[in-house]
Amino acid sequence: MEWLAQIGEWVWYVVWGGILLTASLLVYVGLGGNFVVLGLALLHALVTGFDPISWQLLLILLALALAAEGIEFVLGTFYVAKKGASRYGIIGAFCGGLLGAVLGTPLVPIVGSIVGSFVGAFAGAILGEYYAQRRLEPSLRIGTHAFIGKLVAILVKHAFGLAMIVLILKATWPAIGENS
Numbered sequence: 001m002e003w004l005a006q007i008g009e010w011v012w013y014v015v016w017g018g019i020l021l022t023a024s025l026l027v028y029v030g031l032g033g034n035f036v037v038l039g040l041a042l043l044h045a046l047v048t049g050f051d052p053i054s055w056q057l058l059l060i061l062l063a064l065a066l067a068a069e070g071i072e073f074v075l076g077t078f079y080v081a082k083k084g085a086s087r088y089g090i091i092g093a094f095c096g097g098l099l100g101a102v103l104g105t106p107l108v109p110i111v112g113s114i115v116g117s118f119v120g121a122f123a124g125a126i127l128g129e130y131y132a133q134r135r136l137e138p139s140l141r142i143g144t145h146a147f148i149g150k151l152v153a154i155l156v157k158h159a160f161g162l163a164m165i166v167l168i169l170k171a172t173w174p175a176i177g178e179n180s
Contacts, residue, residue: 009174016044017169024161027154029113030101034065034161041168052171061164068160072153079149080125085142089129093146096124122147 023040026033038061045053080093100120104112125146129139 006174013169013172013174016172017165020165020168024158024165027157027161030117032065032069034068034157034164037161037164037168038062038065041164044168044172053168054171057167057171061167064160064164068157071160072157075153075156076121076150079152080142080146083142083145083149084138085125085129085145086132088132089125089139089142089146092124092126092128092131093121093142093149094124096127096146097121097150099124118147118150121150 020037020040023036024033026036038058041053041061042058045055045058076097077090077094081090085093097117097120100116100118100123101113102116103120104114104116106112107116122143126139126143129142130136133139
């Protein structure tokens with residue numbers, strides 16, 4: 001019957017991995033998916049007496065989550081500046097992304113906030129840049145860069161979340177064949 005217990009342990013491990021992965025996807029809807037992953041790790045640590053997940057690992061996970069937030073901000077905001085946006089284009093991209101996410105959520109929950117944040121960053125950058133230059137072509141180019149910057153920022157943020165999950169799953173890997 002020991003093999004049945006091991007199967008149960010592996011089933012729980014797969015479910016645990018699925019929960020972590022699902023939580024990490026929250027970054028795409030503008031929510032703190034990496035902090036939810038950190039919270040789940042903390043909850044696991046509290047329930048198990050910090051046995052497989054230690055304080056040291058929790059601090060590493062916190063550092064990764066904070067780094068991901070910082071990198072997302074820098075990439076999402078300053079990428080467009082590096083591509084030649086004016087101050088108005090940068091502010092427009094940032095504010096447009098936030099406004100688009102807020103306005104998109106009631107239209108189509110979850111997907112609306114994702115699409116809204118991208119469309120908002122694009123439109124905000126165009127409006128801000130057009131206000132500064134009064135020319136459409138460079139405004140559209142900056143809007144495209146704002147869209148790309150937002151996409152790259154979210155993908156990098158999710159990559160940090162996946163790294164956090166790998167560390168958590170490595171720490172919680174079920175022991176095979178141990179007799180308790």
